[in-house]
Amino acid sequence: MSGDGAIQERISGVLLHVTSLPSYGGVGDFGPAAYGFVDFLAAAKQRLWQVLPLSPTGYGNSPYSALSAFAGNPLLISLERLAHDGWIAWDRIAGLPGHEGPADFDVAMQRKLPLIEEAAASFLYNAPDDRRARFQQFCQENISWLPDYAMFNVLRRMHGYACWNEWPQEYALRNHDALTAVLNSHGRELAVEQVVQFFFNEQWSELRSYCAERKISVMGDVAIFVSYDSADVWTHPEVFELDEERRPLRVSGVPPDYFSVTGQRWGNPLYRWGLLRERGFDWWVARIRRALALYDMIRLDHFRGFEAYWSIPAEEETAVHGQWVKAPGHELFQRLKDVFGNLPFVAEDLGLITPEVDELREHFGMPGMRILQFGFSDRGSHLYLPHKFVPNTVVYTGTHDNNTTLGWWQRDASEQERINAQTYLETIEHDGEIVWAMMRAAARSVANLCIFPMQDVLHLGSEARMNRPAAGEGNWTWRYGMDALHPDFATKLASLMEMTDRDGYEPTKEGEARSAEGAAQAESGVNI
Numbered sequence: 001m002s003g004d005g006a007i008q009e010r011i012s013g014v015l016l017h018v019t020s021l022p023s024y025g026g027v028g029d030f031g032p033a034a035y036g037f038v039d040f041l042a043a044a045k046q047r048l049w050q051v052l053p054l055s056p057t058g059y060g061n062s063p064y065s066a067l068s069a070f071a072g073n074p075l076l077i078s079l080e081r082l083a084h085d086g087w088i089a090w091d092r093i094a095g096l097p098g099h100e101g102p103a104d105f106d107v108a109m110q111r112k113l114p115l116i117e118e119a120a121a122s123f124l125y126n127a128p129d130d131r132r133a134r135f136q137q138f139c140q141e142n143i144s145w146l147p148d149y150a151m152f153n154v155l156r157r158m159h160g161y162a163c164w165n166e167w168p169q170e171y172a173l174r175n176h177d178a179l180t181a182v183l184n185s186h187g188r189e190l191a192v193e194q195v196v197q198f199f200f201n202e203q204w205s206e207l208r209s210y211c212a213e214r215k216i217s218v219m220g221d222v223a224i225f226v227s228y229d230s231a232d233v234w235t236h237p238e239v240f241e242l243d244e245e246r247r248p249l250r251v252s253g254v255p256p257d258y259f260s261v262t263g264q265r266w267g268n269p270l271y272r273w274g275l276l277r278e279r280g281f282d283w284w285v286a287r288i289r290r291a292l293a294l295y296d297m298i299r300l301d302h303f304r305g306f307e308a309y310w311s312i313p314a315e316e317e318t319a320v321h322g323q324w325v326k327a328p329g330h331e332l333f334q335r336l337k338d339v340f341g342n343l344p345f346v347a348e349d350l351g352l353i354t355p356e357v358d359e360l361r362e363h364f365g366m367p368g369m370r371i372l373q374f375g376f377s378d379r380g381s382h383l384y385l386p387h388k389f390v391p392n393t394v395v396y397t398g399t400h401d402n403n404t405t406l407g408w409w410q411r412d413a414s415e416q417e418r419i420n421a422q423t424y425l426e427t428i429e430h431d432g433e434i435v436w437a438m439m440r441a442a443a444r445s446v447a448n449l450c451i452f453p454m455q456d457v458l459h460l461g462s463e464a465r466m467n468r469p470a471a472g473e474g475n476w477t478w479r480y481g482m483d484a485l486h487p488d489f490a491t492k493l494a495s496l497m498e499m500t501d502r503d504g505y506e507p508t509k510e511g512e513a514r515s516a517e518g519a520a521q522a523e524s525g526v527n528i
Helices: 032-043 079-084 105-126 129-141 146-158 176-185 187-213 231-235 273-278 282-294 329-340 355-363 379-384 405-412 415-424 433-444 487-499 516-523
Strands: 011-015 048-050 217-223 250-254 264-269 297-301 308-313 323-326 345-347 368-371 393-396 449-453
Touching: 032 048, 032 187, 032 487, 048 449, 079 105, 105 187, 129 187, 146 176, 146 187, 146 231, 176 187, 187 217, 217 282, 273 282, 282 297, 282 329, 329 355, 345 368, 368 379, 405 433, 415 433, 433 449, 433 487
Parallel strands: 011 048, 011 449, 048 217, 217 297, 297 345, 368 393, 393 449
Antiparallel strands: 250 264, 250 308, 308 323
């Protein structure tokens, strides 16, 4: 990407959350399966791996409902790598859920997490000086959030995982003497929490290095809002619209529309943007600094909220009585640009997008998103089709919130959408043909970045859908099988990348535009 955020080269990538890997222990993690997936990406000539937020999750296991905007999810730590490094015995990690089947977060919390904490305790007692020095360096580099997150987690466990505003007042309001007492009485637990975050950081850094060696970048995801029950709100209540009892005054959501007469009440606390502006957007600077330490590129979820957001009185049960409130997006992104220079952001600009939102995105050169599945309903939906794209665009066949392409075709697409897709793409004689037709359309487009959900790469149906936004449970659990990465998938995808100039090919010398065969024919006078 260029200094203004624009994507400058044609590349392709795959969207797969880490939990969807067939790792040992019941939940995808940074272990051997992750390295096998990166090898598959390299063989398929993919240049980017997009993940969902890697944050520790709360109720419902949604990566978008995080306990911290800065910390990493401990369940993504590989026990196999901890055993390999000597922090826990191999026999201690035997007998856990295996590599197959959906992710089981409850079992992982009950059985895997205690073993990770056991390994962290072993590290505290047995780490050699060089590893201990690296741990101390990690703690120092992350001092702005790590001690508070560790304290939040210990207090949360002390109080039966209740929301922080239900804790005794001295803890909820961060009384200095009360927190000092916990520091003295629970020092080992606090240290274990910090080592767990160190393990996360080390394993993720090693995996990212493996990606970089294969010229694969990693795109992460930053949600605009944070959860009320999070270390962020507990630690920095002044940054959010809370009352004197630290309860939300107004919360996030989106207004009523064609799909919902009551809108959506998300319930996240809103920012005190005026205070943040006065402080040079310090909290956001820290958040993006942490994100840039984890990822090469960042998808900004609900980008339109940086221009204006739907503000709902907290006492309202629906989003009907909300109002639009302007956000200081220009000032925020200019501040981030002043601090970091390059802004490698992708704007998730789906939903109700106004000219002002487009202007904000374009001013900072951020690519927007286009979803092919959205393009076949009526003429107004054509902005999601390739003939409407500009190069500084990220095109998806679908995202984690959509059905898979095969599932969309079989279950969700209307009869008119199917007719329109047949007209636009090609004749689809068998259901399975729609997947490759959509992937080919995305790859052929002028969009400089195209991304395929892994479910589409594997030609899977609705059973592999990652998230149904309206569903209360059963989301985020899909994992691909141990034998899913057949070489034929990689070979076919690699050929498409070559023919659509997304494989990273570089001519051996400047100006080389003809193949060796073509050059030979030209020199011999043969017309080509």
